[in-house]
Amino acid sequence: MKGKIFVISAPSGTGKTTIQKLLLEAIPSLKSITTCTTRKPRIGEKNGIDYKFLTEKDFKEKIKNGEFLEYANVYGNFYGTPKKEVMEKLKKGENVLLVIDTQGGMSVKKIFPDAILIGILPPSAKEQEKRLKKRGDVSKEEIKRRLEAAKEERKTLLKYYNYRVINKEIKETVEKIKKFIEKLLEKGVKK
Numbered sequence: 001m002k003g004k005i006f007v008i009s010a011p012s013g014t015g016k017t018t019i020q021k022l023l024l025e026a027i028p029s030l031k032s033i034t035t036c037t038t039r040k041p042r043i044g045e046k047n048g049i050d051y052k053f054l055t056e057k058d059f060k061e062k063i064k065n066g067e068f069l070e071y072a073n074v075y076g077n078f079y080g081t082p083k084k085e086v087m088e089k090l091k092k093g094e095n096v097l098l099v100i101d102t103q104g105g106m107s108v109k110k111i112f113p114d115a116i117l118i119g120i121l122p123p124s125a126k127e128q129e130k131r132l133k134k135r136g137d138v139s140k141e142e143i144k145r146r147l148e149a150a151k152e153e154r155k156t157l158l159k160y161y162n163y164r165v166i167n168k169e170i171k172e173t174v175e176k177i178k179k180f181i182e183k184l185l186e187k188g189v190k191k
Contacts, residue, residue, distance in 0.1 A: 002093035005086070005112050006030065006181060009105045009157065010120035011150035012075070013132040015167050019120060020099045022174040027181060030097045033085050036062065039077035042137060052082075070100065070107035075146065079104070095185065102156040109160070116184060118177060119157030119164040125150070 008023075010016040024030055036052040038059050047053045054062070059078045063071060071080030081098055089096050098108065105117050122128035125147060132143045157164055163180050167173040 003090040004095045004185070005090070005098065005108060005115040006095065007098045007100060007105045007108055007115055007117045008120060008177075009100060009102045009117065009153070009161070010167070011122065011128060011153045012146040013128045013135070014120045014122045015131070015170055015173070016099050016120055018170055019167070019174055019177065020097065022170070023097060023177060023181070026174060026178045029095050029185070030181070031089050031094045032097050032099075033081055033089070035100070036068070036071075036080045036082060037077055039079075054078075069111065070104040072101055072103045072107075074101050074103075075142065075149075081108075102153045102160075106156065106160065116163070116181075117161040118180070119161035120173070121154060121157060121164060121166045122150075123166055123168045 008016055008020060010019075020032065024032055034048060034050075034052050036054050036059060038054055038056045039051075041047065041050070041053055045051065056078065059071075059080065062068060062080065067083055068080035069083040069086050071078060079100070081100060081104065086096055086098075098104070100108070102119075108115050109117060122131070128150060129143060129147055132138050132146060138146070163177075165173055165176050
């Protein structure tokens with residue numbers, strides 16, 4: 001493999017999707033992979049661009065056929081990274097940016113020990129809760145469940161991830177991650 005894999009993981013409500021978008025603009029050599037999911041699209045999301053929205057039946061068929069690099073059931077919905085797309089980009093020497101949960105990040109690290117794991121943390125649990133409420137599409141019960149899951153995700157990020165950053169201000173966070181990735185790419189990524 002010529003290309004490198006960078007994984008971004010963060011608890012729900014931490015800004016990872018916005019960070020991904022800004023990083024892809026800031027580092028043209030990074031390529032994204034459109035994740036498959038069984039969850040319903042949010043307002044403004046487009047199939048094939050934001051996610052590949054699948055039925056649970058279709059998703060399970062892809063699992064059976066070994067089409068995912070990694071997949072997980074997150075908050076009652078399946079999410080998976082299409083293996084073929086990742087492998088094609090890596091073989092072409094492209095650097096891949098995956099935005100997946102910590103479970104997926106750990107799975108990718110087992111397959112690709114040279115993958116660089118980047119963890120995004122909220123400034124506080126209170127701020128994370130505020131951000132989740134602001135979305136308007138998550139029930140109180142769901143927010144509680146996500147905040148509870150975030151405790152375990154934080155432990156994984158702190159213990160196993162190569163780099164961690166607290167997302168207080170989005171532009172500052174993106175700049176820190178950008179510098180980190182560019183530095184690794186210059187060195188040839190041997191971490």
